[in-house]
Amino acid sequence: MIETPGYLPTEALFPIVVDAMFTKNFLLVMFLGLCSYVGLTTSSETSKGMSMAVTFVMTMSAILTWPIFYYLLKPNKLMFLQTICFILVIASFVQLVEFIIHRYSPALYRSLGIYLPLISTNCAVLGVVLLNVKEDFTYGASIVYAFSAGLGYSWVMLATAAIREKLIMRGVDRFSGFIGAFFAAMMMALIVVSYFGVVKL
């Protein structure tokens, strides 16, 4: 008999959602996935596309990696292979997303550019699936966690893009490049840490 944490979530889901979206936000608190965060927040359009792609890849890889870990790796004592297995799954899904975007939205495909293949090495995605295993989440909870992590990534991306667009519109040269990105990131991180830091879950 293979032992798994079970399918239906036994954990309280609300703290998991709030954790993934705010208190342990992947971008601002855990500092995962910063490459695309700095690179793609110059406009709302591209950050919207990237957020959707990352959320999709996160959720799909959580759906796939959980059974792979508990039914293939753990019974065969192959836990040391988890990183490479997860990367394999994520990379394939990124490739799939790339096909889909190239087919249905060439404009978005061009504006995402190099960052699209980079999702496969985006540590936020790998972080989600590794944390799912580390925290012994049930199948349901792991999917919820991955999806809310994607939402957390999305709202920070969109909010930062809004701030940076404003800075760029103001025409302050010093704030249009990476300095502006770090400035916006600092403000966002202050908000998240100081506001949600007082909430004890």
Next chain:
Amino acid sequence: MIPETMQLLPPAVIVLGGIGFAMGAMLVWAAKQFYVETNPLVDALLELMPGANCGACGFAGCAECAEHIVAGDVAPDVCTSCDAETFAMIGELLGMEIAAKEPQYPVVLCQGGVNCKDRYDYIGAQTCKAAILLAGTKKACAYGCIGLGDCVRACQFDAIEIAENGLPKIKKYNCKGCGSCVRACPQQVLTLAKEHGPVYVVCSSHDKGKYVKEVCEFGCIGCGICKKNCPEGAIKLDKALAVIDQERCTRCGTCVEVCPRNAIVKL
């Protein structure tokens, strides 16, 4: 006796290989399902095009436009930014004749600038869009050019600048007529005109005549003298602003002479 770590080898190979094979199979299926045809002609065409991605053709950029031209959806002359030489090269590449198009360039429908009074001193972000966000515009005329140069920044070809009179000035030799500035202007005081001597009412104000007279030296007051004198009946009044129907206008210049405010110009 095989060491314990060696016993893990077969399942490791099988599991990892299996996952890899399954993922590979899925990608093969997806690659067929979502196949996008690329034509080498598109890349060759893209090399010739201006690459400014101005959007005047109605597509998202030069790359998309090139795809549609090669597919035959649109004629190559949708591109307003290519010059005759480029069109000849494109024609050679595609094996067709491309007739030269009458060039267009933007016209500023405002003579305000320094001639129009300010409502207040504006010291915010130096863009027209930001200036409008603060209590309308800084100019007394709500319709006129603000002169902070959104059009200048939109231009890919360095063909427009803010002149000393506070109004955009078109440098015709650089202008490709792409219309980026027309789309960028939040006040919509720019419009595209054909090259050969069109007549335009260079004012956009729909304000009442008395107010226009008060704030601006050249604004159209909607008196209607041009309308009465036009032999072709090509001028009508739209809320205290004369508008010339470019299709019916014969460019005779009568209205230019009779306008008491010098608000009509033959370009």
